[in-house]
Amino acid sequence: MKRVDDFRLTLGSRKLVPIVTGGMGVDISTAELALVSARLGGIGHISDAMVPTVSDRRFKTRFMSEKQKKYKYNVFNTDKSVVQFDLEQVAEATKLHVGKTMEAKRGDGLIFVNCMEKLTMGSPRDTLRVRLAAAMDAGIDGITLSAGLHLGSLALVADHPRFRDVKFGIIVSSLRALLLFLRKTARLERMPDYIIVEGPLAGGHLGFGMDWAQYDLKTIVGEIHRHMKQEGLDIPVIPAGGIFTGSDAVEYLEAGAAAVQVATRFTGTVECGLPDKVKQEYFKAAEQDIEVNLISPTGYPMRMLKRSPAIGSGIRPNCEAYGYLLDAHGKCAYIEAFNRALELHPDEKTLSVPDKTCLCTAMRNFDCWTCGHNVYRLKDTTHRLPDGSYQLLAAEHVFKDYLYSTDHRIALPPVQVASIG
Numbered sequence: 429m430k431r432v433d434d435f436r437l438t439l440g441s442r443k444l445v446p447i448v449t450g451g452m453g454v455d456i457s458t459a460e461l462a463l464v465s466a467r468l469g470g471i472g473h474i475s476d477a478m479v480p481t482v483s484d485r486r487f488k489t490r491f492m493s494e495k496q497k498k499y500k501y502n503v504f505n506t507d508k509s510v511v512q513f514d515l516e517q518v519a520e521a522t523k524l525h526v527g528k529t530m531e532a533k534r535g536d537g538l539i540f541v542n543c544m545e546k547l548t549m550g551s552p553r554d555t556l557r558v559r560l561a562a563a564m565d566a567g568i569d570g571i572t573l574s575a576g577l578h579l580g581s582l583a584l585v586a587d588h589p590r591f592r593d594v595k596f597g598i599i600v601s602s603l604r605a606l607l608l609f610l611r612k613t614a615r616l617e618r619m620p621d622y623i624i625v626e627g628p629l630a631g632g633h634l635g636f637g638m639d640w641a642q643y644d645l646k647t648i649v650g651e652i653h654r655h656m657k658q659e660g661l662d663i664p665v666i667p668a669g670g671i672f673t674g675s676d677a678v679e680y681l682e683a684g685a686a687a688v689q690v691a692t693r694f695t696g697t698v699e700c701g702l703p704d705k706v707k708q709e710y711f712k713a714a715e716q717d718i719e720v721n722l723i724s725p726t727g728y729p730m731r732m733l734k735r736s737p738a739i740g741s742g743i744r745p746n747c748e749a750y751g752y753l754l755d756a757h758g759k760c761a762y763i764e765a766f767n768r769a770l771e772l773h774p775d776e777k778t779l780s781v782p783d784k785t786c787l788c789t790a791m792r793n794f795d796c797w798t799c800g801h802n803v804y805r806l807k808d809t810t811h812r813l814p815d816g817s818y819q820l821l822a823a824e825h826v827f828k829d830y831l832y833s834t835d836h837r838i839a840l841p842p843v844q845v846a847s848i849g
């Protein structure tokens with residue numbers, strides 16, 4: 429019976445363990461988590477979502493407070509079009525986050541950064557160009573383009589000296605989206621180095637409509653494999669979404685996948701950036717505690733725990749400090765939803781905004797508990813402690829369980845012994 433460890437991912441001249449830990453913004457897939465995957469020979473993602481804010485927390489920079497101070501006068505204005513990111517600061521924050529992670533890298537694996545197009549940051553092209561170029565400057569091994577079609581993204585850095593050296597991949601949820609992307613990259617004579625195919629059971633934003641349940645990862649991966657064969661394309665295909673055991677992964681690898689991308693099982697690890705209290709919410713979750721809703725201002729459906737404090741929250745839009753989802757005209761669907769609620773209840777002290785959420789603030793504060801569909805199985809991967817809480821896992825333990833398990837078995841961690849005295 430095969431195990432994941434019987435396979436290897438070939439990426440250029442490298443042979444890697446075929447496990448990729450997915451990017452989880454905002455700093456849920458921390459450098460510490462990604463570094464474990466790289467140390468064990470796989471690929472670990474960090475995320476560049478809200479990177480100035482992440483840099484403030486990790487490196488004690490003051491990007492967010494400086495921006496807030498600069499635009500303080502605009503806080504009560506419903507028009508946010510004046511709010512702009514300082515591109516030099518975005519570059520500095522990215523270089524810090526990526527650079528420090530690369531410095532700490534050990535082992536034969538790679539570190540990639542997840543870069544979402546929907547993070548339009550008031551000036552979509554300029555901010556994306558700076559984020560990509562700064563990550564490349566700071567030595568990143570690879571960049572995964574996500575949350576968007578990215579039809580113009582590679583062209584933004586085509587003249588960067590590392591354009592043909594950094595690995596580029598894209599996350600797609602359909603053959604159609606892949607074809608659009610491939611048509612664009614062909615013009616640059618730069619095919620992607622890998623393709624992540626994310627199905628409807630994934631965490632974060634979904635590349636489907638609210639009819640997501642009618643789709644299935646295996647079918648989409650099969651379509652993409654057939655197309656690539658027909659066209660004589662040899663690009664590693666990496667399925668993601670709902671791959672919960674090593675045996676799930678082996679099924680894909682035997683069917684021709686080059687590797688698998690996984691995330692939800694790592695939300696219960698010590699290295700994951702979620703606060704411990706939130707990790708317990710993930711462990712506790714039952715299947716009926718999960719929903720896919722449309723409260724993200726990006727317009728994409730998102731899966732999350734129904735208890736997420738982000739749901740229904742009516743806080744004042746925090747764009748002067750954050751503003752990561754502002755489009756080129758300074759608009760965000762949450763600002764509109766908030767203004768509608770304010771018009772209806774002008775005297776209300778605490779507003780409720782049911783249709784959208786202030787995603788920047790919610791993600792920054794770990795109040796949007798996004799998760800994969802299988803989060804309700806997380807409790808089966810660890811021990812329940814005498815106080816009713818769940819024992820956190822080491823990322824190495826979860827990684828190795830994917831690598832060596834057979835028969836859909838999940839290895840429980842060594843029991844944590846309480847210190848005596």
Ligand SMILES: Cc1cc2nc3c(=O)[nH]c(=O)nc-3n(C[C@H](O)[C@H](O)[C@H](O)COP(=O)(O)O)c2cc1C
Nearest residue numbers: 450451452453574630631632669670690691692800
């Ligand atoms: C908490 C959480 C946050 C996520 N955030 C992002 C993100 O910022 N960008 C992204 O492209 N994918 C994101 N994802 C998707 C994962 O990278 C991954 O592809 C997917 O969840 C894999 O499915 P699994 O969780 O069932 O293993 C997130 C997933 C989770 C669980």
